[in-house]
Amino acid sequence: MKLPIIQSPQLVKQTEIALAYALFQRERHGKRLEQVVLAPENKRGYLGVSSISTPPCVLYYSLTNEPKEETDLPSRFGFDTGHILEGYVLDLLQAEERQGELSWPYLLAPSGVIKGHFDGRTKNLMQDGACIIEVKATGGYSFNKKIEEGADNGHIEQAFVYAVGSSSPYFVIIYCNREAKKSTPFYAVFGFHIPDMIAAKKAVQDLFAERFDPVLLSLHHELRPDQPEKPRWEFGPRGWRCRPDSSYFTKGGKENFTVGYCSYRGTCPEGLAYREIEEERKVAAA
Ligand code: SF4
Structure with missing residues (x-):
């Protein structure tokens, strides 16, 4: 579905200036970063906004607590370095709020609620409103694809929902290149503005209904949703099927x-x- 958002070159510029300035300061004076907290992997007992672009079949298994493949150590290292990069960027941007929890009452959802946790939120970047910051760590190949093709649609939807849920008229998605080397870019910034918050609130409800309702209804019938005939581009450039x-x-x-x-x-x-x-x-x- 088409979201009521517009690209914000001004937000991209402000974010790039803030990052460049913080990195310059770091070169000059060093920088003390806040402690990065690496939480243990807990089982989620709720439906999370981050599942908005999860394939219906996967979401069904997740909500029915089917056994999952164990996270091996290299994957754990990947998650941890992602959290460290997230803390690093939020520190550079001096985000005032981190890991804020948001919730939406939702009758069909387990426990009647959908929850979400944004990475950061700041009022430093734009003069006319708060901005949600989502940081995504990627490998070099995927990073270059983002530069060529733009932010992943699932990431835009997720950050959009956080922005609407926290009444923030802006959101920025920052991809960090885990494989940055000399002369390769380390981050790519994509900024968006929500001009009409009332339309945006409705779009969030429509998005929840489109993505979650078929899976939530299928829970009652104990019948896993099938893959659609054609993979949907919203689930990522490669589809998900x-x-x-x-x-x-x-x-x-x-x-x-x-x-x-x-x-x-x-x-x-x-x-x-x-x-x-x-x-x-x-x-x-x-
Ligand atoms: S159909 Fe594929 S994506 Fe869906 S649950 Fe099975 S293995 Fe995962």
Whole structure:
């Protein structure tokens, strides 16, 4: 769905100036960063805004507490460095609020509520209103794609919901390049303005209904939602649908041929079927 937002070059400029100034100060005088808090991985007992672009099948498994693939140490390191980068950028921008919790009463949701936690919020950047700051750490390939194609739609929706929920007329998404080297950019900034808060509040409700209602209703029937015929572009530039296609299988030395990008691939019938198909292909090709 089309969100009632417009790009804000002014916010992008203000954010870039603030980051450049903080980094210049850091070069000159050093910089003492706030302590980064790395919270333990707790099971969520609620429906979170960050699931707004989660595939319906994955969200269903998550809400029914199906066993998930364990987070291995390299992935844990990836999450932790993401949190550290988040703290780093929020410190540079001197965000006054961090990890603020927002909630929306929602009849269908477990416990009757949808919750969300924004990374940061500041009144320093724009003179006419507060701004939500979302920081996303990415690898070099994905970072370059963002520069070419713009911010991920799921990230825009998530930050939009936080901005509306916290009555902030601006939101900025900052991608940090984990693989930045000499002469490669370290961050990319995408800024947005919400000109009409009443229209935006309605858009949030429509977004919740579009993304969550089919899954929440399917919980009552104990029937997992199917993948749609065609993957929807809103779920990311690559779509989200699993296919018996090697591009969706994990690579990097893992010989288990499981479907990539899904923690339920070990439980989900499609995930298991794809693994079998790929194994058969491998045997046929040998
Ligand atoms: S493996 Fe594929 S079909 Fe199964 S839950 Fe994950 S994304 Fe959905």
